[in-house]
Amino acid sequence: MGSKGRKHIMDKAELQRRPLTLDEKLGLFFNSNKVLVLFPASFIIYLIQPFFFLIFGLLSFALIKRREVKVPKMPFFLPASSGINYDPFNPSPAKKQDGSKSYRGAKGIVYFGNEVENNLQCWFDNGTVKQHCSFLAATGSGKTFTMIGIFNVNSLIFGAGYILIDGKADLDLAHKEISTTSV
Incomplete structure (x- = not known):
């Protein structure tokens, strides 16, 4: 051959x-x-x-x-680090004097990954994460591991730390955090 x-x-x-x-x-x-x-x-x-x-x-x-x-289009919020003052996904609740909509700047602080079809980044702001982000699944399905991954990625992106409190007092949690961060 x-x-x-x-x-x-x-x-x-x-x-x-x-x-x-x-x-x-x-x-x-x-x-x-x-x-x-x-x-x-x-x-x-x-x-x-x-x-x-x-x-x-x-x-x-x-x-x-x-x-x-040209404003970049993303499925949700634009990342706050972009500094863009016009985010089409972030309308202001207050209208202008003439009654038209106004838009606020980029507020995305939590990176969740990429969209499947278009490979666009998915960012959420603080209020959206607090209101809509919950992990409902059976025991042992990987909820804690998923949250650790999301927290680690975002803390590495923004160069910041985070605090994770586990209600089960699982001692294996620290090992999971270190192993996902060091990869």
């Missing part, structure tokens, strides 16, 4: 070096922060060919504005 069987196997490094098409390159450029280069480019166009300055300047302004307005 020597070299005959290996001719169809591609090296992983070669797959990653695949050249991008022009459409892919333009899409990556316009959806990144590199699009800000268009403003200085419009000034250079003004010096070389003033006729095209207005067209290119308006086009670059529209592309930059489109990039600026």
